Every structure is written in C-alpha cells, then in structure tokens.
Amino acid sequence: KLSMREEEVETAIKVVVVGNGAAGKSSMIQRYCKGIFTKDYKKTIGVDFLERQIEVNAEDVRLMLWDTAGQEEFDAITKAYYRGAQACVLAFSITDMDSFDAITLWKKKVEDEVGQIAMVLVQNKMDLAASAVVSEESAEDLARRLRLKRFKTSVKDNYNVEDVFYYLA
Numbered sequence: 001k002l003s004m005r006e007e008e009v010e011t012a013i014k015v016v017v018v019g020n021g022a023a024g025k026s027s028m029i030q031r032y033c034k035g036i037f038t039k040d041y042k043k044t045i046g047v048d049f050l051e052r053q054i055e056v057n058a059e060d061v062r063l064m065l066w067d068t069a070g071q072e073e074f075d076a077i078t079k080a081y082y083r084g085a086q087a088c089v090l091a092f093s094i095t096d097m098d099s100f101d102a103i104t105l106w107k108k109k110v111e112d113e114v115g116q117i118a119m120v121l122v123q124n125k126m127d128l129a130a131s132a133v134v135s136e137e138s139a140e141d142l143a144r145r146l147r148l149k150r151f152k153t154s155v156k157d158n159y160n161v162e163d164v165f166y167y168l169a
Contacts, residue, residue: 019091020099082113
C-alpha cells in the first residue's frame with residue numbers, strides 16, 4: 001500500500017463564528033465561502049457549516065466555518081458546536097451595543113468549552129459607520145483588554161472579510 005506523500009496531507013481547521021444575533025455572522029460566512037451577500041436576514045436553523053480551501057504559506061488549508069444557527073442564547077448552543085474548534089471569530093456589529101457588550105462573555109464561553117484557541121475580534125458593519133453606536137475608542141480598548149487582533153469589516157462591501165480568516169489560518 002502506497003503511503004501518502006507528505007505534501008498531500010491537507011490541514012483542516014474548524015472555525016466557529018460567535019456573537020449575538022444580527023452581528024452578521026451568517027452573512028460573513030456566506031460571503032467568505034460563497035462570495036455572496038444576502039441582506040435578507042433569516043435566523044439560521046440547525047447547525048450549519050460551509051467550507052473554503054485556501055493556501056497559507058504554500059500549504060493547503062481547508063477552513064470549515066460553523067454558523068451558530070441563530071441559537072445566540074449561550075445555553076442553547078450545544079457542546080457539539082464548539083467541539084474540536086481550533087479558531088474563533090468573535091463578531092459584533094457597530095450599530096448594536098448589546099452585541100458589543102456580549103463579546104467578553106462569548107470569549108469566556110468558547111474558552112470554557114475548548115480552551116485557548118486562535119481568536120480574532122471582528123467589528124462588523126463598517127458600511128453603517130454613520131449610525132455606529134460603538135465608538136472606535138471602545139472597540140480598540142476591548143481588543144487591547146482581551147489581547148485580540150481586531151479587524152474592521154463590512155460583509156456588505158466585502159471589506160476585510162478575507163483577511164480575518166487568512167489571519168486565523
């Protein structure tokens with residue numbers, strides 16, 4: 001039996017995308033994996049994941065992005081959702097203060113389930129900057145406090161979305 005040549009072994013990374021409802025999680029996953037933006041917001045039902053293959057440092061990486069299935073209440077999300085996660089996007093919307101305030105709890109929740117994994121803070125909906133309720137200073141301060149790299153994204157304008165996942169990979 002031929003042994004697999006080393007370079008044929010691909011790396012698969014499970015990425016969970018967490019945050020309050022309407023932070024733009026589903027849209028972000030759709031945008032990144034399918035290249036589309038849909039503004040009809042529907043709560044995701046059931047656990048779903050999409051995947052995308054990218055190359056990082058000449059290595060093939062398959063990213064599996066898991067959507068929280070609209071079960072934003074902490075307790076509704078099952079352990080199965082987090083199991084095996086190696087990277088995490090903590091997302092909030094700049095037009096929703098509650099989503100911003102919940103980030104610290106989401107981070108703790110993920111760490112309680114899977115320990116220390118690669119994480120990034122995503123400040124989404126930058127296209128709505130005119131109606132932002134979260135200040136630039138607050139976001140910067142939170143990133144510093146949680147020791148997380150912060151990306152400002154607009155899923156709608158496809159701004160910085162690729163960078164978030166490339167960084168995690």
